[in-house]
Amino acid sequence: MNNRKPRRDSDVILSNYNQKELLFKFLIIGDYGVGKTAIVRRYTEGKFSSNYKITIGADFAIKSLDWDPHTKINLQLWDIAGHERFGYMTRVYYKYAVAAALVFDISRVATFQSVKKWLTDLREKVTLPDGSSIPIVLLANKCDIQHVAIPTDQIIKFCKENKISKWYVTSAKDNKNIDEAVHYLVENVLKAKIEDEIKDSIKLRTAPITTEKSGCCKL
Numbered sequence: 001m002n003n004r005k006p007r008r009d010s011d012v013i014l015s016n017y018n019q020k021e022l023l024f025k026f027l028i029i030g031d032y033g034v035g036k037t038a039i040v041r042r043y044t045e046g047k048f049s050s051n052y053k054i055t056i057g058a059d060f061a062i063k064s065l066d067w068d069p070h071t072k073i074n075l076q077l078w079d080i081a082g083h084e085r086f087g088y089m090t091r092v093y094y095k096y097a098v099a100a101a102l103v104f105d106i107s108r109v110a111t112f113q114s115v116k117k118w119l120t121d122l123r124e125k126v127t128l129p130d131g132s133s134i135p136i137v138l139l140a141n142k143c144d145i146q147h148v149a150i151p152t153d154q155i156i157k158f159c160k161e162n163k164i165s166k167w168y169v170t171s172a173k174d175n176k177n178i179d180e181a182v183h184y185l186v187e188n189v190l191k192a193k194i195e196d197e198i199k200d201s202i203k204l205r206t207a208p209i210t211t212e213k214s215g216c217c218k219l
C-alpha cells in the first residue's frame with residue numbers, strides 16, 4: 001500500500017523555488033587522437049566507436065545532472081581539437097571554463113610529453129574570477145590497451161611537480177573512470193563556488209557602514 005500523501009501544488013512550487021540550476025563549462029584538452037571525443041561521447045551518450053574522426057576547431061556536448069534535490073547542473077563539455085594545425089586558434093574556446101580534463105594516451109609517450117605544454121597554456125589563459133586556477137584532472141586514457149608506455153610512478157611524479165591533485169586511468173572503450181573524473185571536477189567547482197559565496201558574504205558584511213546624509217542637509 002502506498003502511504004505517501006499526494007503532493008500539493010504549493011509543495012511543487014516550493015521545491016521548484018528551492019532548486020538552483022547551474023551551468024558549468026568544462027574543457028577536454030590534450031593531443032590529437034588521445035580520445036577526447038570518445039570520452040565526451042561515452043559520458044554524454046554512453047557510446048563508443050573505434051573510428052577516428054578528427055575534431056575540427058571545437059565541439060561541445062551537454063549533459064544535465066540532478067546533483068542533489070536542490071541543485072541541477074548543466075554541464076557543457078567542450079571538446080577541443082588536439083591537432084597542432086589548429087594551434088592557438090582553439091584557445092578562444094577556453095573563455096569562461098571552470099574546470100578541465102587533460103587527456104593523454106597511455107600507449108603513446110609523445111602525448112604524455114605534451115601534457116606539460118597543454119597545462120602551462122591552460123593555466124596561463126584560464127583562471128577563476130578570484131584569480132585562482134581552475135580544477136584540473138589528468139586522464140591516462142586507453143587503459144584497455146595492453147601496451148602501457150608510461151609507468152605509473154612517472155605520472156604520479158608529474159602530478160606532484162605540477163600541482164595536479166587528481167589523475168585517473170580511463171578507458172572510453174570500457175567506460176572506466178570517466179563518470180568518476182567528471183564527478184571529481186564538479187565537486188571541486190562546487191566547493192570553489194561555495195567558498196566564493198562565503199567570501200562574498202564576508203565582503204558584504206565587512207563593508208564599511210557609511211552614514212552619509214543626502215540632499216541639501218549634507219554636513
Ligand SMILES: Nc1nc2c(ncn2[C@@H]2O[C@H](COP(=O)(O)OP(=O)(O)OP(=O)(O)O)[C@@H](O)[C@H]2O)c(=O)[nH]1
Nearest residue numbers: 032033034035036037038050052055082171172173
Ligand atoms: N582502445 C581504445 N581506443 C580509444 C579509446 N578512446 C579513444 N579511442 C580511439 O582513439 C581514436 C581517437 O579518438 P578520438 O576521441 O577521436 O581522439 P581525439 O582526442 O578527440 O582526437 P582529435 O579530435 O584529433 O583531437 C579513435 O579511433 C577512438 O576510437 C579508449 O579508451 N580505448
Ligand SMILES: [Mg+2]
Nearest residue numbers: 036037054055
Ligand atoms: Mg576529437
